[in-house]
Amino acid sequence: MKILITGGFGFLGQRLCKRILEIGELVGVNDETCAVSRVVLFDCSQPPPDLPTDSRVTFTKGDITDAGQCKNLVDEDNMLVFHLASVMSGQGEADFDLCWKVNLEGTRNLMEACRARKGSRFIFASSGACYGERAPGPELDSMKLLPQTSYGMTKACCELMINDYARRGFLDGRVARLPTVIPRPDINSGLPAAFSAVIRESLFGRDATLVVRPDLRHAVCGFRVLVRNLLHLAQLPEAALAGSSDRCMNMPSLSVTLLDLHQAVKKVVRDPAKLGRITFEPDEALSAKLSTFHNDMDATRARSLGLVGDSSAEAIAADFVAEYVDESLLKPVVELEEEPRHWLTLSNPYLRVFRVENPPGDQTLMHRHRGNSLYFFFENTRTQGQKLSEAFLDDAVSCGEIRYGDHASCNLVHRIRTKGPRVMCCLDVEFTASDCKPEGGSEGPDAKRARTEPPAIAGLSLIKERPTARVYSLEVPAGGSWQGALPFERMLWIVHRGARVSGGLGDSFLQPADVFFREGPQQLSLEVLGGQRSLALWLVELL
Structure with missing residues (x-):
């Protein structure tokens, strides 16, 4: 090509x-x-x-x-x-x-x-x-x-x-x-140039006066x-x-102000005292012109097609430090939402879903996982993992593989390097809350829960069970359909292999790593349109 x-x-x-x-x-x-x-x-x-x-x-x-x-x-x-x-x-x-x-x-x-x-x-x-x-x-x-x-x-x-x-x-x-x-690594012109300068200049230790309103x-x-x-x-x-x-x-996109970005820079560096000083002398005419530009772009359609956004302003700042300044300026460990290769695709009171894509030769920053997590992989590739103060260890992941991490009781701090030959594509499903009551104890995601038997539902196969969730698989052939009564209170659908569908997950073309959160119980039906692509899904039951 x-x-x-x-x-x-x-x-x-x-x-x-x-x-x-x-x-x-x-x-x-x-x-x-x-x-x-x-x-x-x-x-x-x-x-x-x-x-x-x-x-x-x-x-x-x-x-x-x-x-x-x-x-x-x-x-x-x-x-x-x-x-x-x-x-x-x-x-x-x-x-x-x-x-x-x-x-x-x-x-x-x-x-x-x-x-x-x-x-x-x-x-x-x-x-x-x-x-x-x-x-x-x-x-x-x-x-x-x-x-x-x-x-x-x-x-x-x-x-x-x-x-x-x-x-x-x-x-x-x-x-x-x-x-x-x-941020642009070099000084740039254009009306929105201040939104690069507020990150770039302070990180390079240069004082700067910005002419855009700090609250715009x-x-x-x-x-x-x-x-x-x-x-x-x-x-x-x-x-x-x-x-x-x-x-x-x-x-x-993220809808932010210059003050938001300035605070994000301070949050991800080891020593904010080493940053360049940022001051504001707003030009009202320029700020008024810039206010006609985009300030809160709705990307519902793009996200439905699998496009993703930055998880935070801190992630943007941290990425710039590592790529264009000096990674040693960063704090030793960033939070998951501050890591620039972890893209938040879904968040609610029960879970957060991050999409991670690392091409061969790329590696994440050292970051912390605080919650119990399921990891779903979409490519066969080789990786290396390094925990804090330890050496890199070789690993390999397979398309369709699912792993579980018990991080709530013992946080995982690590970084991942992709060796290849393919992009490491993964969904990290982090469980953030639970209202289930354990046997004779207090509530919470770390406590032991009473086990219930998984329901028997035609077409669904139980493939993984952990204290916070069960994972089922479902396959629907090209031109086929499926329907079932789902007794689960909360569930997350993940597309493993995509196809054009109609029914309970919308009338659209589903792609690998698409996610849908639903609350139940629910009667759900799916029809796979066309005769070429079959559909493979994972259903995560939140316990």
């Missing part, structure tokens, strides 16, 4: 390229997994000295306003194109004609090049700056777009173009409407989660998008 990344010399382009090379293969046309044969990084600037040296990577300097050059870039069928290049908000306000030429005409040049080939998949980086004037409340995918900047206007126009090109079958277009990605709320995400989501969006089967002609969706 050949991949093109425009804006490839920039911060996000380089992070995306690095992740693609680590994974080594992607799902492309016809849902087939293909080895990455070539990655072309394209940009209008000079290549920086620290670009990847992998033999699969080539660098091209040019201009997307040159239609002929775009045609030369898209020179194969079934290519995957990530279009990240654009004139940003500050420059777009200063130079309307350049913004129009690059963001609109350049994007159309690239889309026309894709249209001339077969099977092109086109991933476009849009922006929450599309929203502009709107009613109070979260920014929804379905809102009318009334951008208040030329940059936002061009992004909104491109969204409409991509929807129409996809409707006509010219290309397979998918649009990620981005929040502000933070803004939608942000970390670079790691965005790169992961762009790749996930690119690899979704077309069937997952079949329910709507709208190919545009908000990316998951």
Whole structure:
């Protein structure tokens, strides 16, 4: 598979390229997994000295306003194109004609090049700056777009173009409407630049005066989660998008203020006294302009398709320290929600579910598990684990494997390194509370509970039982159906192998690691649509 990344010399382009090379293969046309044969990084600037040296990577300097050059870039069928290049908000306000030429005409040049080939998949980086004037409340995918900047206007126009090109079958277009990605390792311009500076400058020990109101709320995400989501969006089967002609969706984000981010930095470092001093001298006109940007992006659709969000502002700050500053500045152990590779996908009074994805060569920060947990694995790969003050130990996990950790009585402090050959993909289901009364004792998740016999339900097979939960498996063949009366008070459904379904888990395309929490008792039915994919589920009964 050949991949093109425009804006490839920039911060996000380089992070995306690095992740693609680590994974080594992607799902492309016809849902087939293909080895990455070539990655072309394209940009209008000079290549920086620290670009990847992998033999699969080539660098091209040019201009997307040159239609002929775009045609030369898209020179194969079934290519995957990530279009990240654009004139940003500050420059777009200063130079309307350049913004129009690059963001609109350049994007159309690239889309026309894709249209001339077969099977092109086109991933476009849009922006929450599309929203502009709107009613109070979260920014929804379905809102009318009334951008208040030329940059936002061009992004909104491109969204409409991509929807129409996809409707006509010219290309397979998918649009990620981005929040502000933070922190940028280098000083950046643009209206939201303060949301990077508040983390970056303090961690590098530099004093900074920020001109945005410290209490202004803004939608942000970390670079790691965005790169992961762009790749996930690119690899979704077309069937997952079949329910709507709208190919545009908000990316998951956190709604935070500059004060929130400043406090997050202080929370994850060993010695806050070593941080640079942050002061605020708000420019009211700039703050008013920025307030028309995204501040609380609703990503319900994206999350339903398996995209994830940062668990906390602390996780974003900790990731930046480890990647771009010095990991020794961090406190020795971070909490689970502060670890940047643990993405919180579901939380309620009874449990928290974190999704973890580590490509080969990557490792987590040292982190603490405080609650009893079930771990569900979705790939065969080799890992290494290291507990605090101990050496790394080799391990291997298998697709479909389930493990249990009794961490409430003895916390687990460790980090995980993936050796490969595949991404380590895991769901960590942490049990946080229980209202069950144990035999002759007090209530609580650590106490011994009276054992009850598991119910006999046709199709469900009990495969694991622990004090806090039972795990059942359920398989439904392609074109088949299942129904059952579930007597459980609380249950968690986890998709092991996905398929398009209708019924009690919604009418949608279920994907591996999707989760659904339900309270019962419940009568539930499922129908697997189509004749190609069977459905495999785990049902976790909370005890």
